Amino acid sequence: MTLARLLCAMMVASLLASCASPPPPPVLRIGLIGVFEGPARNASGMPARLAARMAIDELNATGGALIDGVSHRLILIERETANRPDAAAAAARALINLDSIDVLVGPQFSPLAIAAGAVAEASQVPLVAPMASSPQVTAERSYVMRLTFLDADQGDVLARYAFDSLGLRRTAALFDAASEYSRGVVERYGRTFTARGGRMAGVATYNGDDVGDQGMQIRRLMQEAPDAVLLPNFSVRDSSQVRLFRAAGFRGPFLGSDAWDAIALRGRQDIDGSIIVGNWDGRSDREGVRTFRDRWNRRYLGERPRATGAATYDAIRLIARAAERARVRSGMALATALRTGAPFDGAFASYRFDSSGDPIRGAMLLQMTGDSLLFRATLSPQR
Known part of the structure; x- marks a missing residue:
């Protein structure tokens, strides 16, 4: 067999082999x-x-x-x-x-x-x-x-539940001044709560980069005798803030956002009665x-x-x-x-979806009690 015929035969064999192999699935x-x-x-x-x-x-x-x-x-x-x-x-x-x-x-x-x-x-x-x-x-x-x-929607559902279901009329809030998330929750809460007839008895901020506690802000807020305290901060902060509020004599409920890690905080007696917003209830x-x-x-x-x-x-x-x-x-x-x-x-x-990229869905209100989270309500934000 000449070299040309050999090369031709090899090309044909290669083509046949490639045809025999199925293409990879999409x-x-x-x-x-x-x-x-x-x-x-x-x-x-x-x-x-x-x-x-x-x-x-x-x-x-x-x-x-x-x-x-x-x-x-x-x-x-x-x-x-x-x-x-x-x-x-x-x-x-x-x-x-x-x-x-x-x-x-x-x-x-x-x-x-x-x-x-x-x-x-x-x-x-x-x-x-x-x-x-x-x-x-x-x-x-x-x-x-x-x-x-959305972040701010939590403030709306928390305010409605606090006023309508818990009967709260005076709320204080403490949040990280640099956190757009926390600020949005507090601002939306305040608008909804006051529109219903409630009063923001005091709002204080802290610096999230400051490793110190917020004892001074908490003492100032306690002078306003709030019925509840809104803490839309991450659990590592809320955990210490709750202790300071209890040490200062506060006995009312805390209101928390979905930044709270309910699993990490469960079993804390000073958290009992707190109402938090939940994206999900696995039970x-x-x-x-x-x-x-x-x-x-x-x-x-x-x-x-x-x-x-x-x-x-x-x-x-x-x-x-x-x-x-x-x-x-x-x-x-x-x-x-x-x-x-x-x-x-x-x-x-x-x-449900309306083309905005933001789904239409409800937020759950959960109460922290002992080692459990108790489902209280599902509310859709009012926009």
């Missing part, structure tokens, strides 16, 4: 950004990771996502971020430019989601922020949506919660399901549903389908 690539180390690991990063993996496996077990008539297997690609906006933005860029993801999930904290969302918006890649509640996450953005309620008998809880407990024995996990689980499922509806894996069509989908009874909440 995939939908989902990027997850999380804080997997440090203080936020157990309450945020790890529940998100575990829930995302569970949702991906469940969807793939039933055929993945049917996009434009073709089954797509879902692939999860994770990138860790430090708890800093610049690190979150870098993780988003890496997932988009290096990992070629189709859609992003996370980060969970608002400052990180704002930064990652800016990268997603500029790259025209949809992003779902499961737990980020700052209005800046979705403001003037078309590719970003959230699953939680609910609603079908979406019950199904998630049962599946989680079977898969992750001994690992407590958390709100972050429920929200991330919903995010993955909503992405698959939106991709099937939009008949595409990414881009504006997918973002629009995410922001305008039909009502969805999820693990985290029951949602």
Whole structure:
């Protein structure tokens, strides 16, 4: 056989071999950004990771996502971020430019989601922020949506419950002056509470970077004899502030936002009677919660399901549903389908969508009593 014929035969054999190998199945690539180390690991990063993996496996077990008539297997690609906006933005860029993801999930904290969302918006890649509640996450953005309620909405539902159900008429508030989150809750609470006939007996601030206590502010607020105290701060601060208020003689209830870590604070006698806003009640008998809880407990024995996990689980499922509806894996069509989908009874909440990127959903009011959280009401914010 001549060299030319040999080369020709080898080319034919190569072509036949390539024709015999089926093309790889199409995939939908989902990027997850999380804080997997440090203080936020157990309450945020790890529940998100575990829930995302569970949702991906469940969807793939039933055929993945049917996009434009073709089954797509879902692939999860994770990138860790430090708890800093610049690190979150870098993780988003890496997932988009290096990992070629189709859609992003996370980060969970608002400052990180704002930064990652800016990268997603500029790259025209949809992003779902499961737990980020700052209005800046979705403001003037078309590719970003959230699953939680807005920060300030907590102030509205807390004020209505405090006035209408608890009969409170005088409230004091203490919050971090540099925290847009805390300020928004207090301002919205004050507007709603006073509009109903209540009075803000005193409002004081502190510097979140100051390691000292707020004894002086607390003594000043106590002079106004409040019926309740609003503390929309993170649990590490609220924990010490509660002790100082009790030491100063305050015996009324505290009002807390979703920044409180109810699991970490449970069992504290000085917390008893406090009312907090909750995104999620894992003990609910609603079908979406019950199904998630049962599946989680079977898969992750001994690992407590958390709100972050429920929200991330919903995010993955909503992405698959939106991709099937939009008949595409990414881009504006997918973002629009995410922001305008039909009502969805999820693990985290029951949602309706109005194209704003912010879901229409209720917030739960929970009372801390002993080792338990008692469900009191679900209220939708009045906008």
